[in-house]
Amino acid sequence: MxxxxxxxxxxxxxxxxxxxxxxxxxxxxxxxxxxxxxxxNQQDMTASVVAGKKIWEDNNCVGCHTIIGEGAYYAPELMNVFQRRGGSDEVAFKDYMQGWMAAQPLDTPHRRKMPQFNLTQEQVDFLSDFLIWTSKVNANEWPPTIEG
Ligand code: HEC
Known part of the structure; x- marks a missing residue:
């Protein structure tokens, strides 16, 4: 059969x-x-974090950068820039961000350039708070390396 x-x-x-x-x-x-x-990490989402996210969007930072892997691949991933450039220290990172944002565009030969956004110190602090907050989202250890 x-x-x-x-x-x-x-x-x-x-x-x-x-x-x-x-x-x-x-x-x-x-x-x-x-x-x-x-x-x-929604419990730590302060008004300042929300303001930073708005500045992030209004200036289209994601048009060049990725954040939690989403965005453009022109410039470094910024989910872990708090650990990378601030050593996970909030005061050090905020100082670094003020310096970095004010210094753009850097005139380093053979490097991609980031524009000058003319943000106020307060706006840059909001951005820092947003990036610090984002670095604490549990994304299964993404990104895989400290350099993003
Ligand atoms: C036109 C593309 C472009 C846009 C838009 C842009 N960036 Fe960048 N950004 C870059 C490039 C390119 C670098 C790397 C420059 C270098 O290493 O010399 C960079 C580097 C950085 C760094 C340092 C990262 C590191 O690991 O050293 C930070 C912080 C940063 N950008 C924040 C921002 C923020 C915040 C915004 C939005 C307000 C923004 N960027 C928008 C191109 C851009």
């Missing part, structure tokens, strides 16, 4: 497989939604 899939077997595989895939889909969605509050 030759073995073959009957119509009803095919139907069972179709509905059973579909239901199983949906079940996994809903379970993973539920798990993701549950994990977000523990990983997003």
């Amino acid at each position: 030759t073995e073959r899939i009957t119509k009803s077997m095919a139907k069972n595989i179709y509905y059973g497989g579909g239901a199983f895939a949906l079940l996994i889909f809903f379970a993973l969605t539920f798990d993701t939604v549950n994990q977000i509050p523990h990983r997003s």
